[in-house]
Amino acid sequence: MRHFAVVGHRAPTAPDFPLEDLPGAAGRLDVLVRCVTAALHVSHGIRRDAVITLLLQGPPRPPRAIRFVGSDLRSLNPDERSTAVRIRTALGYEGSLEREVSPGIHAGAATLAGFVERHAPILLMDERGQDLRGLDLPPEPTFLLSDHEDLTVEERATAEGAGSMAVSVGPRSLHADQVITLVHNELDRRGHGA
Amino acid sequence: MRHFAVVGHRAPTAPDFPLEDLPGAAGRLDVLVRCVTAALHVSHGIRRDAVITLLLQGPPRPPRAIRFVGSDLRSLNPDERSTAVRIRTALGYEGSLEREVSPGIHAGAATLAGFVERHAPILLMDERGQDLRGLDLPPEPTFLLSDHEDLTVEERATAEGAGSMAVSVGPRSLHADQVITLVHNELDRRGHGA
Secondary structure, three states: OEEEEEEEOOOOOOOOOOOOOOOOOOOOHHHHHHHHHHHHEEOOEEOOOEEEEEEEOOOOOOOEEEEEEOOOOOOOOOOHHHHHHHHHHHOOOOOOOOEEEEOOEEEEEOOHHHHHHHHOOOEEEEEEEEEOOOOOOOOOOEEEEEOOOOOOHHHHHHHHHOOOEEEEOOOOOOOHHHHHHHHHHHHHHHOOOO | OEEEEEEEOOOOOOOOOOOOOOOOOOOOHHHHHHHHHHHHEEOOEEOOOEEEEEEEOOOOOOOEEEEEEOOOOOOOOOOHHHHHHHHHHHOOOOOOOOEEEEOOEEEEEOOHHHHHHHHOOOEEEEEEEEEOOOOOOOOOOEEEEEOOOOOOHHHHHHHHHOOOEEEEOOOOOOOHHHHHHHHHHHHHHHOOOO
16 A cells, blocks of 8 residues: 645634636645646546545634545545535534544544554655655655645654655656655556555 | 647637646546647746647647747746636637647648648557657657557558558656657767757
């Protein structure tokens, strides 16, 4: 299994955001929905061995998490708007306890610290980290990414406190979804999970 | 310079498509706009050394081409809807002769055969091709991709007739935008164009 988690610093935690303005009024939710597509889609199919957790930190009731589990999803379209609709539906559940709100999609309250503790050690994607190519990886790796903003000093300390390792995919600073695509490719080439 | 071209088999060639249904009524234009983002965006910036040409084959007046030139673009947002708006504007120009319709965006009538002839030899992205890692590339490579449908037999013959070489990025069949991200990463790692 391959697990990705993305911190959405201004991503909404209530379902009243406009689908017509994901980059603006929806707090750069466009970045997160592209990450969902990169994590779960291959040509004409879903990656059944992949999971992605969105750690939403924006208003009005942060922090909340939405988790997409590839093995359990019935369907998922690759376009931004469709995925944003799924997130909006998931945010209709306001409870704290994690619950499967539709097949393969879970929602609940969740802190970054709690997530990191549960999934340690974390691979922290960072262009100053060690090169992913050739790096030994755990059998069920968890990769932590940030949206268009860097992790805050506190978030980074939280991840590092749990023994995370900084990992890079190359010399350029890229979008989070592009990084996920590159991680998948490296694991595909190694036959990871096959 | 790095040039990507994507064949959009059902992509619209008039500006009357709905922004709310890019995957359906707009003939999988969602696939093409994700390719534009993958070709031109890095974190907080545009790849000035990249060009992408969309070869639109759908109704009502195919074939048309829209070309995004990274070095000349004034701005470009990474979300699907914004890029679709730029394409819609470009399709407002109905002439045959290629014209720069806004800074860095060109539109006109263009066949795949004409494109291939002008840019030969072409690197044809295909999961059965030679592995990109380690492959010698021309200094100004042009990569040809297809949308969610494979190239037709005729399109493939056109590309191969011009001496194209089939190139793969890995063992899984991926979305076209994911392939573009992987090609960029390989070139970035080689310091291509730097």
